[in-house]
Amino acid sequence: MLGQIVIVGAGQAADQAVHTLRRKGFTGKLAVVGDEPWLPYQRPPLSKKFLAGALDKDRLVLRPQHFYTEHNVDTYLGRRVQEISREARRVRLDDGSVLPYDALLLATGSRPRPLTVPGADLPGVHTLRTIADVERIRVDIANGKRMVIIGGGYIGLEVAATARELGLDVIVLEMADRVMNRVTCKEISSFYETEHARHGVRIVTNSRVQALVADSRSGRVKAVLTDDGAEHPADVVIVGVGVIAADELAVAAGIECANGIVVNEYCQTSDPAIYAAGDCANHPNLHYDRRLRLESVDNAFEQAANAAHNLMGSPTVHDKVPWFWSDQYDLKMIIVGLCQGHDSVVVRGSPASRSFSVCYLRGGELIAVDSINSPKDQMAARKLIAAHAHPNPEKLANAGISLKDTV
Numbered sequence: 001m002l003g004q005i006v007i008v009g010a011g012q013a014a015d016q017a018v019h020t021l022r023r024k025g026f027t028g029k030l031a032v033v034g035d036e037p038w039l040p041y042q043r044p045p046l047s048k049k050f051l052a053g054a055l056d057k058d059r060l061v062l063r064p065q066h067f068y069t070e071h072n073v074d075t076y077l078g079r080r081v082q083e084i085s086r087e088a089r090r091v092r093l094d095d096g097s098v099l100p101y102d103a104l105l106l107a108t109g110s111r112p113r114p115l116t117v118p119g120a121d122l123p124g125v126h127t128l129r130t131i132a133d134v135e136r137i138r139v140d141i142a143n144g145k146r147m148v149i150i151g152g153g154y155i156g157l158e159v160a161a162t163a164r165e166l167g168l169d170v171i172v173l174e175m176a177d178r179v180m181n182r183v184t185c186k187e188i189s190s191f192y193e194t195e196h197a198r199h200g201v202r203i204v205t206n207s208r209v210q211a212l213v214a215d216s217r218s219g220r221v222k223a224v225l226t227d228d229g230a231e232h233p234a235d236v237v238i239v240g241v242g243v244i245a246a247d248e249l250a251v252a253a254g255i256e257c258a259n260g261i262v263v264n265e266y267c268q269t270s271d272p273a274i275y276a277a278g279d280c281a282n283h284p285n286l287h288y289d290r291r292l293r294l295e296s297v298d299n300a301f302e303q304a305a306n307a308a309h310n311l312m313g314s315p316t317v318h319d320k321v322p323w324f325w326s327d328q329y330d331l332k333m334i335i336v337g338l339c340q341g342h343d344s345v346v347v348r349g350s351p352a353s354r355s356f357s358v359c360y361l362r363g364g365e366l367i368a369v370d371s372i373n374s375p376k377d378q379m380a381a382r383k384l385i386a387a388h389a390h391p392n393p394e395k396l397a398n399a400g401i402s403l404k405d406t407v
Contacts, residue, residue: 002102003028005311006091008081008249009107010034011043012297013278013304015062017105020308022071030073031099033091036130037078039065044297046134047158048327052166053138057131084253086271103273103311106250106261107304110243110279110295115150119212124221125237128155137236144235145169148224150209151240152179154326157192159238160201161328171232172196173207173224183324184339187358188370191351192328199329204230212237243295245280258282260293265317267307275311277303286319287386288338288367296324321385323378330373336381337368348377349399356399357381364390369403380404 007014014032041060049055080094090100112127126137147163149156152174163170178189208227215222224232245260256262256270260282267275278300282293302320309316324335342360349356355373366389369381380403391406
């Protein structure tokens, strides 16, 4: 039995690992190190209810302090791990203290991809990843009414929806020819572009940002310049151009990394005493037969639980069909599976009804489903995709036939 486990990172994965370890009977020393001053908390509400002021900070926390106290978990919050010493099996924190470990779980997550253009560091320019980020954004939107969002992915569009509900003028600048182009099909992109336009959001596609311009008096951002010569006035700018794995600790320690920390099906890194889970981990997905690094709450939850089982000596393979969600206005989109590599698309229902699904197939096999306000389809999709189902295309296109009955 391991004597001491240290978890680096204090997000969803860390919280789930702690819960699973104690629930499964781990009685050794357990420590969590997080560089934010808060206990592990939910990130999805940051771009929605928390940004809107409809959710208090305390309600973001996944488990209260007394949970950690009662389960004898040492928390080092507002602390950063500076170095992993693999030979000595210890980590050194930024205050000079040292924590020994028998096993180490890296749950360091990801961080916003930086915008590399002149003016990207001006006051009034923000990324959105943490509570502190949102608190700074709130101050700025209280004093300004024009928001420019750079990036038309999940974060950009969720912030756009929230900002419009707060009464801001919003422009979204997207480099590709449609929003959410990496994760969904043109039918879904077109639907969301129409919905945002209906709410007063202006979306400009094929738009590449060249620079951010400062006000000569205040020094704050005042406009975003794009490659077509347009100048978009801005009091607040949100940069949402993707995230990158927070794997620098692992890299510095000589652990294998490639688009994240490389792990095997048991969440184990190239060092047998070190595991990784969540946004930072690049794992072999058995269902799709390729390596993936997934940025989702569900993956962090499942992978951390599996890592905990493996740390307890109970071999558990991480193998699950991924799923994601996005809330924009009164629309809930749930994506089950991964659509990359599909060769055909089937739309179930009418986008005009604001309740429909899109099914992605490859060689006749259902590999992913995007559902908009269609809970029955997304629930059925999880079972069918996991089973490598080959639905009947005609039945699939008939929204009157239950998705589960299309096979």
